[in-house]
Each structure stands twice: as structure tokens, then as C-alpha cells.
Amino acid sequence: MADFDWPWEYNFPPFFTLQPNNETRTRQLTVWNNLTRNYYKHRNQSSLDINEDSPLFCNNALKRRLPTEGRLAVMEHLQGTGHAAPLDKRRTNWQVYWHTLDEWAKIIYDWSQRTGQTNSVCTIYEISNGDNSVGEEFHELDQDVVLKALKLLEEQGKCELMLFDDSQGVKFF
Amino acid sequence: MRRRAGLGAIQQQQLETQKYKDKGSLIEDSQFVQMTKHMEIFREKLEEFAVKHKQDIRKNAQFRRQFQEMCAAIGVDPLASGKGFWSVLGMGDFYYELGVQVVEVCLASNPSTGGIMELSELRRKLIAARGQKSIHQEITEDDILIAAKKLKIFGNGFVVYPVGKGKYMVQSIPGELSREESSILGVASNQEQGSVTVDLLMKQLGWTEFRTQQAIDKIVGEGLAWVDCPDSNSAPTYWFPSLFPGRKDT
Structure with missing residues (x-):
């Protein structure tokens, strides 16, 4: 992770204390929001466990870690902007979307039109890991996230999801 | 026995004083005229100078500063x-x-x-x-x-x-910093990291804890400083992003 470009706030000790002043806190959470998305984009990951002391929430050189309530505030802020969703009721496991699902849906649909996938069936694996999508932003994206984006497209009538034996396929219109 | 001053002597004295005064104001007047003339000439020269060196004044910082000082000396803004x-x-x-x-x-x-x-x-x-x-x-x-x-x-x-x-x-x-706030800013700006604690402020400013805490809370309330409180046992540290070296370097 040596080449990840941390914002200056990451080395600013009070960044790891949830700020009491409303305006400052809004500013703080906005920076956390961007940082989390960039960090997950950089690692090409999407699942986040609030209790895990990852480098994102812990700056060991600075001896600072964001406490649980702070992490929850960050995740709820991300949820508010459409960049995360909780996976369990206790809100400890989260999915981070560095593009919102709406944006992913549009990106994937545009790709399908551009590469002439219309009216033919492909699997989700092909979308996220196939030769056709090399170089696309969603290449090697979590398949669960791809599926959620496709469900949005299905609601808009732009594709149809179908179940094969144990893998899912999709047909774009 | 000393001779008492006669009426004539008094009149003589008054006349002399009057003459001195007249002469004095005459000299004063002529000096004033002279001075005004000098100032006028100086101002003209300054204007000539300014036009001649217009480019230098705009380009050269040191030149500009000296020119400003010269203008201030004769009351031209x-x-x-x-x-x-x-x-x-x-x-x-x-x-x-x-x-x-x-x-x-x-x-x-x-x-x-x-x-x-x-x-x-x-x-x-x-x-x-x-x-x-x-x-x-x-x-x-x-x-x-x-x-x-x-x-x-x-x-x-x-x-x-x-x-x-x-x-x-x-x-x-918008808003105005109180004297307390600018004092705190003064202390913070002389810290390497731009951070202060209530203890440090009390020591440097000689304030009571109550006064210090109130002032720093106001600063936090205005968004000028952030609170760093890594654990609930230790006293918080207050950080000014405006003074933080790590931000300024970016």
C-alpha cells in the first residue's frame, strides 16, 4: 500500500477524534468519505468490517485509531451519499461502493452497448473477470456489487437476469 | 532705591513686544511659504520620479516598498x-x-x-x-x-x-476574534505543530482554568481548531489546521 496517496488529514491527530463542532464534523466526515472510497478503489475491495483495525482506521505511526462510534459515523455518511450499505443488522459488516450503484449500473450498461453484448447472454463472471472487460473500471469488481448494479438495470428494463445451474447470467437489451 | 517703571517704559516695552511678534510671524509666514514651496517641488519631483520608474515600482518589491515609505512621509497615499x-x-x-x-x-x-x-x-x-x-x-x-x-x-x-x-x-x-482568542492564536502559532492544551495556555497566558476553557471552547465552536482526544483519560489537545505543518506542505 506504499503508493496510496493519503490526504494530509490522515496525519492530523484530531482527524481520529469525532469532532464536537457540527460544521467541523461535517467537514471531517466528508474527508473520511473521500478517503474511504479512494482507499477501497485503490485496493479494489468492497467489504469492510467495522471492528477490523485496518490501516484505513488506524494510523500506527501517529498512534491514533478511529473509535467505533467514529467508524459508524463514517459508514453512515457513506451510506447517505450512496457509497456504502450495511450487510447485517448490527451494522458491523459493510459494502463500500467507490462508485454508487447507479453509477456502476450506467458504466456497465454503456460498456455492454459499446461492445455489442446486446441480446446475447453473458455470465456475471464474464462481466467482472472476462477478457472483454479488461481495462474497465469494473474489471475484477466484487461480483456481489456487479449483481446489485445489474438488478438496478433490470428494474429500469435494460437487462434481464437469469439463473443457470449455479452461476448467474444476464441479457442486456 | 529702584526706580519704578514709568508709563513711557511700559508703552515702549509693549511696542517692542508687538514688533517682535510682527517680525516673528513674518518670518514664520515666509518659512511656511518656503516650506510649502519645497513640499510642492518635492511632490512634483516624486510624481516625475514615479512616472519615470513606473515599471520598476510595479516589478521590484524593494523599490515599491521604499517608494511607499517616501509617499507616506509626505502624506501622499x-x-x-x-x-x-x-x-x-x-x-x-x-x-x-x-x-x-x-x-x-x-x-x-x-x-x-x-x-x-x-x-x-x-x-x-x-x-x-x-x-x-x-x-x-x-x-x-x-x-x-x-x-x-x-x-x-x-x-x-x-x-x-x-x-x-x-x-x-x-x-x-465573518466575525471578530476576541482578545482571548487572538492571544490563544498567538500561543499556538509559536508551537511547532500548532497545537495547544489548556495547561499550556494557562501557563503561558496566566489565565484561570475556567477562562481558558471557555475561550478554547469558543474557538472550537467557530471551527478554527479541532479536538484531539485519543482516550478519555487524558486531557484533550487542540489543533489548528491553519497552523499544522503537515497541511501547509501539501
Whole structure:
């Protein structure tokens, strides 16, 4: 992770204390929001466990870690902007979307039109890991996230999801 | 026995005093006329000089500063007169332009600084914003102070505070810092990391804990400082993003 470009706030000790002043806190959470998305984009990951002391929430050189309530505030802020969703009721496991699902849906649909996938069936694996999508932003994206984006497209009538034996396929219109 | 002063002597004395006075005011008048003449000539020379060296004044920071000092000495403000001779010089333009840039730079930084910035940092940012030509690079902190003074007409949204040791903080959000607040700012700006604790402030300013806590809470409330409280057992530290070296380097 040596080449990840941390914002200056990451080395600013009070960044790891949830700020009491409303305006400052809004500013703080906005920076956390961007940082989390960039960090997950950089690692090409999407699942986040609030209790895990990852480098994102812990700056060991600075001896600072964001406490649980702070992490929850960050995740709820991300949820508010459409960049995360909780996976369990206790809100400890989260999915981070560095593009919102709406944006992913549009990106994937545009790709399908551009590469002439219309009216033919492909699997989700092909979308996220196939030769056709090399170089696309969603290449090697979590398949669960791809599926959620496709469900949005299905609601808009732009594709149809179908179940094969144990893998899912999709047909774009 | 001493002779008493007669009426004639008194009249004589009064006459003399009157004559002295007349002579005195005559000399005074002629000196005044002379002086005015000198000043007039000096002013003319200064104007000639200014026109001749217009380019140097605009380009060379040291030159500009000395010229400013000369003007101040004879009571001419080359910025104040928007029309007439001095407008030809375009000195006002230089500072108005700088003033606009000062506002732009400050407003752009407000979100991350909370609305205050060190003068030295402002200068660096201005230079970066003004482009690479050496004529743009030659601005001094004095120039910025002069330009910032012009911004006073916008009310208290733009104020420069001296914080000691020749340092200044430029505030670019509405509102006015109290004396307590600017004292705290002064202490913080002399800390390496730009952070303070209540203990440190009490020691340096000789205040009671109550007064210190109230003042620092107000500063936090205005978004000028952030609270660092890594665990609930230790006293919090207050950090000014505007003074934080790690931000200024970016």
C-alpha cells in the first residue's frame, strides 16, 4: 500500500477524534468519505468490517485509531451519499461502493452497448473477470456489487437476469 | 532705591513686544511659504520620479516598498486617489489586483483551514497562483498587508491579526476574534505543530482554568481548531489546521 496517496488529514491527530463542532464534523466526515472510497478503489475491495483495525482506521505511526462510534459515523455518511450499505443488522459488516450503484449500473450498461453484448447472454463472471472487460473500471469488481448494479438495470428494463445451474447470467437489451 | 517703571517704559516695552511678534510671524509666514514651496517641488519631483520608474515600482518589491515609505512621509497615499495623477501610475491597480487574489486564495482554503491562514503561507499560495513570471513572484508580505488593508471596506469579514514575533494571521470568515482568542492564536502559532492544551495556555497566558476553557471552547465552536482526544483519560489537545505543518506542505 506504499503508493496510496493519503490526504494530509490522515496525519492530523484530531482527524481520529469525532469532532464536537457540527460544521467541523461535517467537514471531517466528508474527508473520511473521500478517503474511504479512494482507499477501497485503490485496493479494489468492497467489504469492510467495522471492528477490523485496518490501516484505513488506524494510523500506527501517529498512534491514533478511529473509535467505533467514529467508524459508524463514517459508514453512515457513506451510506447517505450512496457509497456504502450495511450487510447485517448490527451494522458491523459493510459494502463500500467507490462508485454508487447507479453509477456502476450506467458504466456497465454503456460498456455492454459499446461492445455489442446486446441480446446475447453473458455470465456475471464474464462481466467482472472476462477478457472483454479488461481495462474497465469494473474489471475484477466484487461480483456481489456487479449483481446489485445489474438488478438496478433490470428494474429500469435494460437487462434481464437469469439463473443457470449455479452461476448467474444476464441479457442486456 | 529702584526706580519704578514709568508709563513711557511700559508703552515702549509693549511696542517692542508687538514688533517682535510682527517680525516673528513674518518670518514664520515666509518659512511656511518656503516650506510649502519645497513640499510642492518635492511632490512634483516624486510624481516625475514615479512616472519615470513606473515599471520598476510595479516589478521590484524593494523599490515599491521604499517608494511607499517616501509617499507616506509626505502624506501622499498613491492608493487612495483613484483619479487624477496617481491613477495614471496604476499603483492602485497593483494592490487592488493583489487584494482580489488574496480573497480568492483565502476563500479557496477556508474549508481546510477553518478560515484563518498565516501570512507567510498566504504569500506562498499567492505566488503559486500568480504564475511563473518573475514579475508575479516579487510580492512581499508588506504588499499583502497593504492590499489586505484595502479589504477592510468589506467589513469584518477580512481581518489581519498580529500574533507576535513579526507573524500575522489572516482571517477570512465573518466575525471578530476576541482578545482571548487572538492571544490563544498567538500561543499556538509559536508551537511547532500548532497545537495547544489548556495547561499550556494557562501557563503561558496566566489565565484561570475556567477562562481558558471557555475561550478554547469558543474557538472550537467557530471551527478554527479541532479536538484531539485519543482516550478519555487524558486531557484533550487542540489543533489548528491553519497552523499544522503537515497541511501547509501539501
